[in-house]
Amino acid sequence: MTRSSTPTLVVVGAGVKAVAVAAKAAVLREMDIAVPRIVAVERTAVAANWRADGGWTDGQHRLGTSPEKDVGFPYRSSLVPRRNAELDERMTRYSWQSYLIGTNQFAEWVDRGRPAPTHKKWSQYLRWVADNVDMNVIFGEVQRISVDSGANGQRWAVHTADQCVDGDGLMITGPGQPERSILPGNPRVLSIAEFWHRAAQCELIAAERVAVIGGGESAASMLNELFRHRVSTITVISPQVTLFTRGEGFFENTLFSDPTGWTGLTLDERRDALTRTDRGVFSARVQEALLSDDRIRHLRGRVAHAVARDGRIRLTLSTNQGAERLETVHGFDLVIDGSGADSAWFIPLLGQDALDLLEIGLGGPLTADALQDAIGYDLAVTNVTPKLFLPALSGLTQGPGFPNLSCLGLLSDRILGADIGAGTEPDDTADRATRRSDEHQPVR
Template identity: 45%
Template structure:
């Protein structure tokens, strides 16, 4: 079975760790997992992590926790096999309700109508689950992603990953593993212009946390996704006269939370039956450039917030203010450009989905180019994500769930189906269904359990992952 290094100790890392731990507790084979994060566990959900001040509420229900939807299928061949349910029962011991019970918050949470927790409490939950499942955490920052040379051949064939890690004590170490899982959105310090009037997302949350957000009467928020939504949700709590949210879409759409939309996020098995136009339609309606229903509700009462349609081309200094140059597409292929003046601009476009490639050395980039059959673009990578959430054709194995939305299901990029995500990743590492146990306690799977065909990214056992 392959070993795994996980870059980032957020919900995805905790989900994979929790399921690996559950398998081990049942006596089933389970991979060695090392998680690397310079912020500890759940750092992006706390103040100082660059994406929030920790006080905002989770957009999705916390019951979509690290085991959700509790439909493990990798422990035994039949979906309904008691061994699969036994793994789910183990996972329930690190569920959101179990955390609330363990920290004496459960009754109050029920009495208050199951509210979404603030981000810092979600991070506390993640840390609790990681500690209770024995996560092997390296407190450090991955600075370089390289390849591990095969030991036996003596040639420069790569048989795994080699990560350079700057440790908290100032020293550097190297971590190797057979497979790598990249999580999270990367850094949040991107700014469209290096001006005092332009803030990155991390600069914004840092100023909010320290109470030093500059006074401004006209504020522009660039971006139409959840990052822009949480920034806007914060700005309305400050003394600001006018807030423009600038994005290229016709308006700011709402993220649907109806049962039918939720089903697609929870159970990605239905996703692969959709044709490509239908998938794009769902992603456009529910995923990209949408604000959550909760943020939309709080903006309903705000006549200070408006949407400015267009793409920001540049921001320049204008007598101490920010001149925002916007291009807007018009009928007949025309483009109209104009400039608006703001006191403060927050660049909330988020990071490039391929942010992690900046850390990759030349050999890794060459492997990526080969896997993508040409230039490494977001679309090329998204198009090649296999059912185990790895990049098809890439050696060594590289899991990229954040880019799995289009091919495998929109829930893999977020918190919608972390228990399904862990099934897929562990299957990609070689965890395979055990033979049905004769009787009594769970037995380790017999040699020759149904293998995962990683060369094609398909799962020979149709019961394991139904496509």
């Protein structure tokens, strides 16, 4: 057994975070800086969640974040002493503006007032970056994640239906699967994917009473789409006391792009900031549309139970009234389950060895809250080796920009600056991740 000269970082999901890390790694490699080999394992396509076939959008809605917050933003690298300015300059070759220039769209975009791109256009940008850095993507749905033990330590093993990809580090991205709903298979209850599939097919919804479950951006995007459909009333169900508007001023935005002072805040201060700016809130643009539409109502509560009865879907809502819990029942003709992404969607995929590894590192049961509290500076779970990077769960401990699009350049710095080590491999074989990925051409 000999030590592999280059460690491998396996990324589950070929979305925006995977593209950002692959781009930064490619630039560092050009600068003769040692970086891990990046291998992404993707179910369908690069940037699929920004397209209609990904299930999270119809591709025609506008990006809520400024497109200038691209894969290198905020271009304030700290990985290479005395060469960070060079690194940032090289990264601008993969910026949003460079994409527009390279595809002859820059002048038109400027002349139109720099509009927010559609989700589909954003996916085209990400695919352009992935193509230009020869991002290594293995296509297959992850079915199990385990830990393999070798002579020189442990490595992650990501299993699809027909192959296994080994890595010295593992990064898990993505919001999970949009097909879930409170009543699967019932035609009067739509999952996020089912709703956007109908929207993409230009199939108008006709119903008297429609309920949308969720108070975050997934629900907000669907409300924005519902305005054009033939519905009489739209009731938004969320646990918040009202539908809050996301803070989008300079000071709020700075928290996302510059997390320097984040760890100096108390946990209560951090939670309050997240509540005001990121979790369970609607963008100002969506709120403005809500104000002009008198079909919108709000019900406070969490859905405790759902049942189909007499041609309707009856939802039991649970709310806290002081020290007591109150339950009420409401009937709807159509329910859209937009309760949002699940940042811990991957836990059911973990094998017993991986579960044991994480529970030992956490010092207790594996839960989303426990993982969230344990995310360190490098966006990995502390006290766990090999490294497990969970940027979607890093907002509370490291800053609100890391789980989303607001500081992708800093995210790639944190992850590529981590020491993920290198595993072992037999003398007469190549690294399994490399061998298997060689069967696929770089994404085009």
